């Protein structure tokens with residue numbers, strides 16, 4: 001027999017070259033425009049927040065994997081991305097220790113207790129965000145708006161909630177919302193920067209178009225119906241698209257891989273449902289953060305949505 | 316015109332050429348190995364003993380459905396009863412040394428019944444590896460309204476099937492007409508990749524009774540279920556057969572072989588192959604005598620066998636890896652890929668991240684990550700609920716998986732566990 005050693009392995013024998021690391025790198029790159037804009041607009045506080053979040057998240061994850069005797073997986077950049085994303089949802093002036101608590105909860109409660117990234121039923125970033133929101137509501141509502149009078153240091157959504165839609169126009173123009181000249185967390189201020197990042201993800205095919213597009217469609221059309229029914233009472237659909245973190249929800253939170261559905265039909269229903277719920281919570285609920293709660297709530301529907309499988313060939 | 320296709324799957328890599336390479340004829344080596352089972356079904360009975368002489372075209376082994384003929388004139392030097400074939404089954408294999416003479420056994424005259432010639436030349440339908448005799452008689456029983464000639468190569472736009480069409484057009488068309496004559500279909504489709512269509516118009520005189528259908532170059536369009544649905548719009552449950560819809564599909568290579576054995580009165584002892592040459596990473600189309608060891612092929616290509624880390628028989632997404640370079644070329648092979656160490660992929664044991672890429676790409680519209688997950692955790696009944704047996708093992712899912720889960724392997728495990736289950740319950 002031949003003296004040369006041949007490899008014997010199951011098919012297939014070629015691979016697309018795609019990897020979790022590559023995907024996470026794409027996500028991080030896609031968040032860079034918004035991050036850089038945030039630093040430019042809000043100042044160094046944002047950078048501080050981002051660095052603390054990323055470093056602490058990676059440390060927590062390494063610690064937890066080391067303690068539980070599992071393979072170290074920080075190399076796949078997943079935690080770096082989650083840390084960055086969480087930082088963009090926080091008020092830039094948040095005290096450092098609050099950020100540490102946030103990332104600890106994100107790593108431990110968000111994914112490690114389920115056995116690591118992939119097995120987590122909820123978006124880990126949103127888990128941490130909700131925990132902080134409930135525990136430190138005051139810190140979580142300290143918005144700053146550089147270069148402006150104090151009257152407008154409410155987020156556009158807060159204005160909408162407290163004063164009604166008629167006042168939105170007095171405070172913010174759509175150009176402000178689109179380009180990001182309002183108060184709020186970094187991840188909501190510039191719809192444009194997030195759209196650039198989101199388009200990059202779509203172009204790289206890192207995320208499936210079905211979730212973000214159906215989410216945005218859900219927000220737009222549901223808000224549109226009510227706006228047409230009662231002008232003046234309800235905010236118009238463009239406002240809903242541009243403000244309150246709709247964009248970051250659509251491209252970065254709802255598309256979280258483990259907690260979103262896997263089938264084409266499931267993705268569409270998930271997006272539409274979360275979009276409608278977003279507008280519902282904003283319009284009739286007590287929270288201004290409809291976009292985040294809606295995604296988190298729809299994470300719970302993912303197992304059911306995954307039951308809607310495509311029709312098998314020949315069945 | 317909108318090209319017919321299916322919505323999932325993978326686009327084939329673009330070809331750097333504008334037409335298929337012409338075939339090169341590989342000369343027969345001194346020593347050939349001929350396993351007596353190169354098809355699906357029972358192996359052939361050996362007809363010769365050690366040290367007997369043999370003429371080119373003489374039967375080495377025969378069964379009720381097929382025959383293995385000798386590609387050379389020479390002598391049987393060994394009868395190996397414990398030869399392990401591609402799929403791990405034991406079979407008999409004859410080793411033959413060529414004497415260099417070209418003497419040939421007398422073939423029965425071409426007018427003798429076509430079915431007899433098919434039996435005596437041991438034609439198998441390449442692609443399905445079924446003995447052609449069996450496939451034809453089943454098709455005749457059921458009645459064929461639609462005849463499909465599969466001119467699609469796996470993974471390559473211009474592989475050996477495209478080369479047969481472009482470089483041996485008359486032979487191929489004659490073969491298609493023989494199939495039409497046997498089966499008397501109402502319509503005959505010739506399926507080719509769209510890139511071959513202009514070449515066909517230029518080189519081949521396609522009879523009026525054959526409609527040529529261009530298809531998008533996607534993997535796994537060449538597999539029967541997807542071919543049938545692309546051409547006829549009909550789907551069938553995989554445990555039945557397209558024959559129930561009056562549809563039969565044959566490989567284009569089968570047609571060309573038929574013409575060779577019937578019109579040209581040749582024995583069926585060579586095999587058109589597409590080979591991926593490792594060094595310039597180039598594809599070549601070869602005609603190789605059956606029984607030629609792979610090592611000899613490498614020598615013919617002028618390549619060092621040490622640079623080869625893996626030999627894949629069949630396409631890179633579905634093929635089987637060989638354990639030895641001594642393995643011979645058999646009738647089941649359509650392609651051979653030589654892979655270097657650095658091109659090998661590595662599977663992982665990491666957890667599924669539920670990205671859904673595999674669901675999106677599965678041409679059979681299955682849930683690959685669930686099939687693999689249930690199979691790996693032993694919940695095979697759940698895998699059966701998700702139609703695991705409809706998986707055609709095309710490899711698309713594992714190709715796109717970002718965490719390199721060996722999905723196809725787990726699905727195979729699940730299928731075999733389920734089959735044992737079913738068999739045990741039947742006892």
Ligand code: SF4
Pocket residue numbers: 676677678679680681682683686705706707708709710711712713722723726
């Ligand atoms: S599950 Fe089977 S049919 Fe579907 S992509 Fe994977 S190998 Fe192909």
Ligand code: SF4
Pocket residue numbers: 262666667668669670671672673674683684712715716717718719720722
């Ligand atoms: S492609 Fe891989 S990681 Fe993604 S859902 Fe399928 S099996 Fe899971």
